Amino acid sequence: TTTANVSAAMAAAASQLSASMGLNGLSSLLNLAVISSSGSGTSSGGGTSSSAAASSPGTLPSIDQVQQAATKSITDSPPFIHLSKTDSAPQLKIINSGGSTADSSAPSNINDRLTCKGGMRGYRMTRASHGAPPASGNYYYEVVILEPPSVKEIVNSLPPNVRISKKLQLEMQQALKMEEEQENQKAKEGDTQNEGEESKAAVDGTASPTTSRQNKGMEGTPSFGSHVRLGWSMRTGDLQAPVGYDKWSYGIRDINGSKIHCSKREDNWGGEEFGPGDVVGCAISMVPDSTMESTTVSSVNPRPSSPISQQQYQAQLQQPQPNQNHIRFFKNGYPMGEFIISKGKREGGAAFIIPDGVYYPAISLYMGASVKVNFGPHFIYQPRKLPTGLKFQPLSNLCKPPVSVEDAVAKISKERPCRKPEM
Numbered sequence: 001t002t003t004a005n006v007s008a009a010m011a012a013a014a015s016q017l018s019a020s021m022g023l024n025g026l027s028s029l030l031n032l033a034v035i036s037s038s039g040s041g042t043s044s045g046g047g048t049s050s051s052a053a054a055s056s057p058g059t060l061p062s063i064d065q066v067q068q069a070a071t072k073s074i075t076d077s078p079p080f081i082h083l084s085k086t087d088s089a090p091q092l093k094i095i096n097s098g099g100s101t102a103d104s105s106a107p108s109n110i111n112d113r114l115t116c117k118g119g120m121r122g123y124r125m126t127r128a129s130h131g132a133p134p135a136s137g138n139y140y141y142e143v144v145i146l147e148p149p150s151v152k153e154i155v156n157s158l159p160p161n162v163r164i165s166k167k168l169q170l171e172m173q174q175a176l177k178m179e180e181e182q183e184n185q186k187a188k189e190g191d192t193q194n195e196g197e198e199s200k201a202a203v204d205g206t207a208s209p210t211t212s213r214q215n216k217g218m219e220g221t222p223s224f225g226s227h228v229r230l231g232w233s234m235r236t237g238d239l240q241a242p243v244g245y246d247k248w249s250y251g252i253r254d255i256n257g258s259k260i261h262c263s264k265r266e267d268n269w270g271g272e273e274f275g276p277g278d279v280v281g282c283a284i285s286m287v288p289d290s291t292m293e294s295t296t297v298s299s300v301n302p303r304p305s306s307p308i309s310q311q312q313y314q315a316q317l318q319q320p321q322p323n324q325n326h327i328r329f330f331k332n333g334y335p336m337g338e339f340i341i342s343k344g345k346r347e348g349g350a351a352f353i354i355p356d357g358v359y360y361p362a363i364s365l366y367m368g369a370s371v372k373v374n375f376g377p378h379f380i381y382q383p384r385k386l387p388t389g390l391k392f393q394p395l396s397n398l399c400k401p402p403v404s405v406e407d408a409v410a411k412i413s414k415e416r417p418c419r420k421p422e423m
Helices: 002-020 024-038 050-054 063-076 151-157 166-189 192-204 209-215 310-317 405-415
Strands: 083-088 093-095 115-117 124-128 137-145 227-233 249-253 259-261 264-266 279-286 325-331 339-342 345-348 352-354 360-366 370-374
Touching: 083 093, 115 360, 137 227, 151 166, 227 279, 227 325, 249 360, 310 339, 310 345, 360 370
Parallel strands: none
Antiparallel strands: 083 124, 093 115, 115 370, 124 360, 137 279, 137 370, 227 249, 227 360, 249 259, 259 264, 279 325, 325 352, 339 345
């Protein structure tokens, strides 16, 4: 009896520990074992049916059962922030990043779900497993823009009966022709030196999006090919649309670094174009006692009566008040937006002033675009040149560490969930 009680108590502790890690499948298996074990001696009568045998202490899960349940639970929902399998458009592929941006404490055989590849049709969205709640502080994550498929790969992947506009058909034909011409030219010249310099620039993050498009035969046709939009979204944001499509999401796009909300685009806010090799940072500030309800910055900071430059005006618009939640964007560690130095303080740079809510990292991809997400705690580029007094913590801090084995066992022992079998 003592051995059975200890085994049941340990199973209860393991159930609580797995639940705190989000391993629901494993927790359910252990909970069922605990319930059946604790009720094994309460049956009345002299029957020894199979159900009574199934609820005996000996039916606690075997090591193999626990290992299988744990492996499946971790694969379905890794115990750290990741791109959510259940909160992504089905057209997107969420895969293993290879461990380069994953939590270093995670086992190498776990699919970290930090890389996303888009389908070959319209924009689709994926969101992270954890979000920033109201009054929770300042958080930051970054997105590495990966090399997109070639024009030939995009064309070959399109269904034979796909319908595309005449304008897009023309752009596709032009891009395909330019790509083929460049491939032929490279084959003739055999110029490997330039390819090495371009590869080094891509690794260093110094290759510009324009250069990347030119290298892939995209010059003059920036609207064709793979594209990325990223930012923040509530759970109510439409997954079958790009970030910034509705009132529930806020984002920027790779073309011109335009910011978008409610499908309204703003090009001249100080954003920067980005492409393969760039690392785009996304920051959010959820302040205590937020009173901001409108998302229109100009309604809060109207144009001053005294004459100032357009840059100064934009910087004043982009300076949130102390009680305003806001979103910022970065490229390779440097902030987008307009800034001014006022009374010795650096101000400005906010892309959006946002109302209270729970905001999740959100990424939307178009025509095979691919990205790799890094939620921290270590970043490729730390955010620089921030407004005076503003600091960000990695979004990975939102994923609290699970209860330790010792604490779980101690808590279960105090609660005494497993009674002695009645004689």
